[in-house]
Amino acid sequence: MNFFNYKNRELYCEDVKIKDIADDVGTPVYIYSKKTLKRHYAVLSNAFTSIEPLICYSVKANSNIANIALFASMGAGADIVSGGELYRALKAGIKADRIVYSGVGKTEEEIAYAIKENILLFNVESIEEIDIINSVAKKLKKKARVGIRINPDIDPQTHPYISTGLKKNKFGIDSKYAVDAYKYASSMQYLTVNGIDMHIGSQLTTVSPIVSAINRAMNLVQKINQSGINIQYMDIGGGLGITYKDELPPVPQKYAKAIEGALANFEGKLILEPGRVLVGNAGILVGKVLYRKYNGKKRFMIIDAAMNDLIRPSLYNAYHSIIPVKTINTKMEKQDVVGPICESGDFFAKDRNLHLMDRNELVAIMSAGAYGFSMSSNYNSRRRAAEVLVDGSRYNVIRRRETLQDLIRGETLIG
Numbered sequence: 418m419n420f421f422n423y424k425n426r427e428l429y430c431e432d433v434k435i436k437d438i439a440d441d442v443g444t445p446v447y448i449y450s451k452k453t454l455k456r457h458y459a460v461l462s463n464a465f466t467s468i469e470p471l472i473c474y475s476v477k478a479n480s481n482i483a484n485i486a487l488f489a490s491m492g493a494g495a496d497i498v499s500g501g502e503l504y505r506a507l508k509a510g511i512k513a514d515r516i517v518y519s520g521v522g523k524t525e526e527e528i529a530y531a532i533k534e535n536i537l538l539f540n541v542e543s544i545e546e547i548d549i550i551n552s553v554a555k556k557l558k559k560k561a562r563v564g565i566r567i568n569p570d571i572d573p574q575t576h577p578y579i580s581t582g583l584k585k586n587k588f589g590i591d592s593k594y595a596v597d598a599y600k601y602a603s604s605m606q607y608l609t610v611n612g613i614d615m616h617i618g619s620q621l622t623t624v625s626p627i628v629s630a631i632n633r634a635m636n637l638v639q640k641i642n643q644s645g646i647n648i649q650y651m652d653i654g655g656g657l658g659i660t661y662k663d664e665l666p667p668v669p670q671k672y673a674k675a676i677e678g679a680l681a682n683f684e685g686k687l688i689l690e691p692g693r694v695l696v697g698n699a700g701i702l703v704g705k706v707l708y709r710k711y712n713g714k715k716r717f718m719i720i721d722a723a724m725n726d727l728i729r730p731s732l733y734n735a736y737h738s739i740i741p742v743k744t745i746n747t748k749m750e751k752q753d754v755v756g757p758i759c760e761s762g763d764f765f766a767k768d769r770n771l772h773l774m775d776r777n778e779l780v781a782i783m784s785a786g787a788y789g790f791s792m793s794s795n796y797n798s799r800r801r802a803a804e805v806l807v808d809g810s811r812y813n814v815i816r817r818r819e820t821l822q823d824l825i826r827g828e829t830l831i832g
């Protein structure tokens with residue numbers, strides 16, 4: 418459920434007309450609904466009845482510090498994958514002792530930053546990383562808390578680019594060697610080994626792969642505990658899917674119930690790393706129609722947003738619903754919705770039956786709150802879009818549109 422609705426054939430975010438924001442801030446613009454963000458967080462956290470998980474919001478899904486701060490105010494921690502995300506999370510007010518750090522390629526510099534800040538947990542993804550975290554901790558004369566990310570080799574039944582828990586994926590340590598990895602890590606003087614972690618994939622639409630992965634992890638926990646290591650944290654990652662078109666992902670209550678069942682014998686703390694489910698349907702990307710044309714029989718609608726703003730259709734062939742901000746013409750026709758970038762892969766929809774729209778009319782690309790702005794770039798030297806957060810009948814620009822000067826920031830003419 419979200420708070421983007423038509424009133425009198427005009428699209429609103431909560432109580433604000435999308436058109437008013439576009440007139441004020443310009444396009445393309447990302448618009449987020451605070452009420453939706455809060456609701457999604459509350460529904461997920463209230464879905465758990467017998468255990469109280471630590472919800473570490475996955476910052477990569479939407480990294481704007483205003484949005485991270487909103488979740489922080491509701492009690493969230495953060496799941497990070499880089500020093501940059503650590504910086505954002507801390508700036509947004511997330512306490513370091515609620516931050517977990519995953520990723521296969523943490524640099525020594527990033528590891529040192531996280532140890533100095535005293536984060537809750539590193540999710541370690543290789544034996545070599547165990548050595549490096551230990552040696553950095555030794556230099557800093559501090560102990561680092563680590564969990565091991567296991568690769569449970571389970572098919573999450575999602576897009577291959579966003580499946581992460583299969584042996585052929587680069588993530589985690591092969592669960593066959595996990596117990597040895599635990600023994601090795603716990604022999605390190607500067608590590609406290611107290612977690613187990615996994616993340617099998619994203620946009621999951623059934624709970625069964627998650628339950629299978631937890632079962633595998635529970636088996637391992639038993640073995641690990643037998644070797645005298647105390648697993649206090651079970652981090653099951655994120656991955657819960659959302660409806661983009663007609664998918665029917667499990668509701669949070671069903672997801673929570675399945676997890677609580679699988680963890681009935683676990684005595685430690687559950688950690689979740691949700692991203693998409695919190696922000697995906699809480700944001701839209703609004704663009705303006707620049708031109709319409711036919712190439713042969715094919716109709717194109719060219720808008721001022723492009724793949725640099727939202728790359729999901731180009732990268733994953735992802736479906737995003739596209740609707741007019743004001744329904745003036747009810748006639749529909751099959752068309753491609755494309756951006757101004759010089760690539761044929763710059764599209765939002767192909768051969769889709771959509772409203773016929775005039776130049777300068779506004780279109781909303783829905784479900785763009787997750788992996789939208791956070792994956793945007795400056796390709797074709799396009800300035801990155803503004804971001805706006807709506808709160809009832811008010812709104813704030815939470816990231817101003819980039820300027821031309823921003824585009825060349827840090828660059829130097831030589832000679």
Ligand code: LLP
Nearest residue numbers: 475519616619620655656690691692693788
């Ligand atoms: N934890 C870890 C370790 C992750 O790698 C991810 C996402 C998450 C949590 C959050 O997953 P979520 O709850 O959002 O599914 N760019 C792709 C999605 C990539 C996901 C990467 N990892 C997309 O636009 O669909």
